[in-house]
Structures are given as structure tokens and as C-alpha cells.
Amino acid sequence: MEIIRNIQKFDDWMDYLKDWQSDIGVKIEDSENFIMTPIYDNTIPPEIEFGDFKGQPKWDRITQIPTQNMRDSLLALTFVQGDTEFASVEQQRRLLENVPHDYDRYAAVRIMLEEIRHGLQMCHILVEHFGTSGKVEARKLLERRAREAFPEAKNPRLLGAFNEAVDNWLDFYAYTCFVDRDGKFQLGMLKPCGFSPLARSAGPMLREEAFHLGSGNDGLTRIVKAGQVPVAILQRFFNKWISCAMDLFGKDESSTAEWGYVWGFKARFDEEQQRKDGNLDPDRKELNHHNRMLYHVEVADIVKRLNSFIPGEEKLFMPHEKFHRAIGRYANQPYDVHGNLMEQAEYDKYIKTALPTPQDYALLKDIFKNPNWIADRALPKDLWGYQENIRKATLGK
């Protein structure tokens, strides 16, 4: 069964999407029940909500945007977001070959279909609004490949976490809990965007994203409750995915983030609350750091909650924000998981033991033979009814 049906056709881009689907070899059952179309929120505020253009009407068309620099920046924001969506399906495409429980299949199928819908949404904006360069970028979104999933591919995905391997269901639930959670933050920052097609896309995507991170949190809880996977192994997967996700917030003192704020494209994640509290003028050099720290607090809470289900002395913890970073002021520096600086030679040996090891993967393979390594849970009664609710909530009367 083809993934894509009932879709609003736009140019020849749909053919690229079909080629991508067959090239990555993902077969998704149940896809006929999924409505694969762009969804635009009709309930957004009409005026720009922050930055130097605050109070002016939101821009509906790219030609209304004052400068070419601003248009270029929007183009990049849109295709970087789209790149992550397709990448995650490439990373997860193998999981359905071997599922622990029916519920896990449902969660993964739903998440993959929604990620394709998110990619489609970004491509719809690119093709509808950005002329020839939009079409080129929309096509490139289907030409890049997640590197670890397709080592022979020419062009990797744009951001580090989206090139990593998602080899098994522990990876999947750590990924959805920690990396999709970054997705929630990015979409939250885009929700008040001054360019209305992006602002109108963010609400429906956020509603779908909530299921992804919820599934991640729930999956990790079910794993911890089942008590079959050693805490030390869980910790190494946390070290891997939390550090990758921290990088996704971008460089410290980023001029892209600064201009994104000034131009009213990308806000603080907690912009609304900050404004209510009277914090109208943030340190524009520290925007990425600000959002990253909000994420850090949220993840720390999750780890704390998971620990409440672990009976023994050995508990999970947050890897330090300096650990295993590829972006920002701690990038490529030899810090351990507690934030202590090490000698480089010592670190080179250490890092292999702080991230998932070949022995971990071998042991997990064994553990996964019995599906009770993760607690089962019931399927929802109406598997796809939620889609109608999202449409109703955002399309207006």
C-alpha cells in the first residue's frame, strides 16, 4: 500500500515523494487510514507577536516581506525543519520488521506517517511560496539521507542527530522522548512566526508532535517498569540522545537566532509567558542557550520521574550539558558525563564506554527475544479518530 493518498497535488513534487518512499524501502501498514495532507491552522493571531515588526499584520506572502535577507532566512528555516521530518522516517524505517507489541507498531506507524505529513507540510510551503528556489529545496529534502541509515548516500541530513542510527526500540523510545521533544521546542518557537504559512503549520504539527514525545516518555517508562534492561545500558542511550538533542538548539551567541528573533520569525519557546512576566526584550545573543536550558529542565524532570520506577540504588541521570557536544561553546571538548574536563587521550578511550557499546547492542538483541522486556499496553479504541479532532481544532468553523 502506498503511503500517500488523498493528497492535494502540487506540481511534480509528489512524484519525488513517491520515489523517496520506494527508495528508503519503508512499508507502512494502516496508512490507508491516515489523511496525508497539509493542515493550516485558521485560528492564529493576525498580528506579528514579537521582534521589530511587532503589531504589524503577519505576512501571508513572501513578496510582502521587506528584505531578501529575511526571505532567505525564512527559506532556510522551512527547509531545515522539513529535513528533520523526512530524516526521522529514514532512521526509523526498519523498526516495523520486528515489533514487541501491537501498541508499539501503532505508535511507530502513527509517528512515521505524521513525520511524513510534517515533511509534506514544509514542502507545500516551499513550493507554494518560494518560487524556483523553494521547488529546488523541496526536492533536495527528498535527496538527502540520514547517514547511518544510508552510509553510501551522497548527501547527509543537515543536523547531527538526524544522521544517527535508530537501530532498535530502545533507540526509538529514547529518540522520540528526547529528539522529538526538541521538535516540540522548535515548533513552539515557530508558532508565533510573523510569516503566517509557518505559524499556521506549527499548531497542527505540535498537536501531532505531542504524541511522539508522549510515546517516547511512555515507552521509556514501560521499559523501566519491565526491569529487563540494565540501568547502565539505558544510561548510555540517554547519554547519546540527550547530548545530540542539546546540539539541536544551535550555537551559543547565534546570529541566526538573533536575526530570527528581530525579524519576528522564531521566538523564545516560552515567549508568551515571558511577555506576560514583562520580559519583553531578551538577551538576543543568548536565545539558543535560553531555549536549551528550558529543554534541559524538562528532560531532567523526566529522568527524575523514571527513577521513581527503578527499585535499586543505581539510578539514571542527566548527562552534563558539556558532555559529547558537537555545537556550541563546549563543542568537541573532552568532558565526561558529569562535566569534568579530561585529558584528550583518556577521553578518547572513555567516550567509547559512555555511549552505547557493541556489547550493549549484542545483549539487547538477546533481551529483545522476549517481548516482555517492555511492558505491554492497550491500543486506543479509535486508532485514527484523533486526526479529525486536530482538523476541527485548527480549521475553525
Ligand SMILES: [Fe+2]
Ligand atoms: Fe515532526
Ligand SMILES: [Fe+2]
Ligand atoms: Fe516528531
